[in-house]
Every structure is written in C-alpha cells, then in structure tokens.
Amino acid sequence: MRIGVLTGGGDCPGLNAVIRAVVRKGVGQYGHEFVGFRDGWRGPLEGLTRPLGIPEVRGILPRGGTILGSSRTNPFKVDGGVDKVRANLAEQGVDALVAIGGEDTLGVATKLDELGVRVVGVPKTIDNDLSATDYTFGFDTAVNIAMEAIDRLHTTAESHHRTLVVEVMGRHAGWIALHAGLAGGANVILLPEREFDVDQVAAYVEKRFQTQYAPIVVVAEGAQPVGGQLVLHNQALDAFGHVRFGGIGQWLADEIEAKTGKEARTVVLGHIQRGGTPTAFDRVLATRFGLHAIDAAHEGDFGKMVALRGTDIVRVPLAEATTVLKTVPVDRYTEAEVFFGS
Numbered sequence: 001m002r003i004g005v006l007t008g009g010g011d012c013p014g015l016n017a018v019i020r021a022v023v024r025k026g027v028g029q030y031g032h033e034f035v036g037f038r039d040g041w042r043g044p045l046e047g048l049t050r051p052l053g054i055p056e057v058r059g060i061l062p063r064g065g066t067i068l069g070s071s072r073t074n075p076f077k078v079d080g081g082v083d084k085v086r087a088n089l090a091e092q093g094v095d096a097l098v099a100i101g102g103e104d105t106l107g108v109a110t111k112l113d114e115l116g117v118r119v120v121g122v123p124k125t126i127d128n129d130l131s132a133t134d135y136t137f138g139f140d141t142a143v144n145i146a147m148e149a150i151d152r153l154h155t156t157a158e159s160h161h162r163t164l165v166v167e168v169m170g171r172h173a174g175w176i177a178l179h180a181g182l183a184g185g186a187n188v189i190l191l192p193e194r195e196f197d198v199d200q201v202a203a204y205v206e207k208r209f210q211t212q213y214a215p216i217v218v219v220a221e222g223a224q225p226v227g228g229q230l231v232l233h234n235q236a237l238d239a240f241g242h243v244r245f246g247g248i249g250q251w252l253a254d255e256i257e258a259k260t261g262k263e264a265r266t267v268v269l270g271h272i273q274r275g276g277t278p279t280a281f282d283r284v285l286a287t288r289f290g291l292h293a294i295d296a297a298h299e300g301d302f303g304k305m306v307a308l309r310g311t312d313i314v315r316v317p318l319a320e321a322t323t324v325l326k327t328v329p330v331d332r333y334t335e336a337e338v339f340f341g342s
Helices: 015-028 042-046 081-091 103-114 139-160 175-184 198-209 248-260 280-298 318-323 330-337
Strands: 002-007 033-037 049-051 096-101 119-123 163-168 188-190 216-220 232-237 243-245 264-268 304-309 312-317
Touching: 002 015, 002 042, 015 033, 015 096, 015 280, 033 042, 042 081, 096 103, 096 280, 103 119, 103 318, 119 280, 119 318, 139 163, 139 175, 139 216, 139 280, 163 175, 163 248, 175 188, 175 216, 175 330, 188 198, 198 248, 216 248, 248 264, 280 304, 280 312, 304 318, 312 318
Parallel strands: 002 033, 002 096, 096 119, 119 304, 163 216, 163 264, 188 216
Antiparallel strands: 033 049, 232 243, 304 312
C-alpha cells in the first residue's frame, strides 16, 4: 500500500515519534510506501507533499513539533474541498491515510471515513481531553513544562511578597492546570469546568500571605468567574469555529491586586507548553500509537483510532474519539481544594 501521513491542529511534543514509528514499521515489516502530506489537511486539499521514508525519519524521535508541518485547515469549509482531497489522494496513488491530531483533525477524518476515504486516526492533544483514550501524548510534556515554571516562580513570588498568576492552556478541559498545579504546589487552581468566585480566590491569597509565603494561582485559559464571560484575545474564529482564548490571567491578577492591595503579576506560558523535546512518557506513548496505527492500516481496519486503555493500546471507532470531551470530574477537583490557600 501507499499510505499518506499528516499532522493537524496545534503542534505537540511526540508527533515526530508517531511519524517515525509508522514509517519504520510500515516500511521495515510490511513493505508499505509512504508520502507525507504537509500542513495538516491543507496537504491533501492542495496536493502538498514531501518524501517520507526511513531516511526522512532518522533522528526525529527527540524533536518537538512535526516535520510534516501543521495547520487548522478544514476541507469541509472549502468549496469543493472534499472532492479536491479525493482527487489529490488519487493523483498521489494513496490507498489510505494516517491522520494524527486532536478533536478537529479527527473530526475531519471521521467525516472522510464516512465518505469512503480509508483513514486510521492517532489522538494528539496536550489538553488530554479526548474521551476515548486515557492519555494523549504531549500532555505529560506540557504538564512538566508548566510544573517547572511554577517551581521557579515560587522563589521569586516569595522574594517580592507578590501573587503570581500562571495562565496555562486548557480551553474546555483543565487537565494541565490540575496536574501542573498539584505537582507545583499551587495555592489556587482554576479550571474551565467550574466557575470561580473571585472573592474566594482573593481570600485564599490573603490566607496564603498569612503563612509568610507568597501565593501561586494557576488558571486555565478557559476558566471564567461566576456569572462572567470568557476572556478572549479577540472574537475571530478559525476554520473549526474556535475563538482565540487568552487574557484571563491578567484579568484575574488585576482583580486580586484590587481586592487584596498586594501586588499581583501574570505569567502566560502559552506556546512554551507545546514546544520542545517530549518527555520519555510521551515518546513511548507516541511510538506505541504509531506502531499500532500502522498495524490497523495494514490489516485494513479503517475508521478506527488507536487509544490507550490502562497500559494497552486498543482500537476504537473514530467517531467515539470526538463525541464527548473528557473534562476534569468534580472529585478530582475536590482533591486539589485541600491545598487552596495553605
């Protein structure tokens, strides 16, 4: 078979590990041929390709980002987009696709599968919010980067007796904020799943100052106050209808400073969480996903996504991957509340 590979959506540590595993096993064990589609779904939409063989994947295991490039292109939002994808796949002699991405990328893969395009999906998102898999690669790296930042911020917060508000990624799910906040010893953690009372946050901050230590507040970009609105960078929508989040950290710091009379500063980690070399956990998980994805393609088991269940890699219907987002349950947040303000 001749198999196309693409990576869509936001870049993520571990993408190259998936590509490497797919190609190494696909060529070495099954004798398949590969073509890389550049820049997500823009590749098959516009016929943008690059060679993808064993020489091209050597040395990419520890690299962040993706050698194939990425974008948030949605062929279903382009006039005649699906027909163009079909035509370009036929022109390239592509028999099947391995699509590596998150909710949006796999949503396109699901629709194309229903239209007869042979697709295998690999879940990718640092937000860890795909319900069909226990973990997605990239999440562990993002949490470790955020945790290290929080560790460093504790000392400067205490030196200057100020509140530091750390804004992390997480549009609708607060897994990064929860894990990084717990691991980094944050004094308040705010998630998209639960509206927060800004007066209660200020009270936690005051209580922390009474211990002679300075507070660290970790807030996910999608968190919002009770009865309030999301703080957005702007109102523009991308090809999948998403607004650009950002700004809740600064808004919260201003509120804390006004209510406590003590200086508050904001640190927005942003794309730092997505960049750089993946952790060992993410390299191994991404590699296993790639190995099992090419197995599925070789066996003709299309319309499936590989997923982690416990320690096993299983296959689930592509549609299952994007039906419901995996959000932080109440009991997990309750565990964290024990440390708020202390």
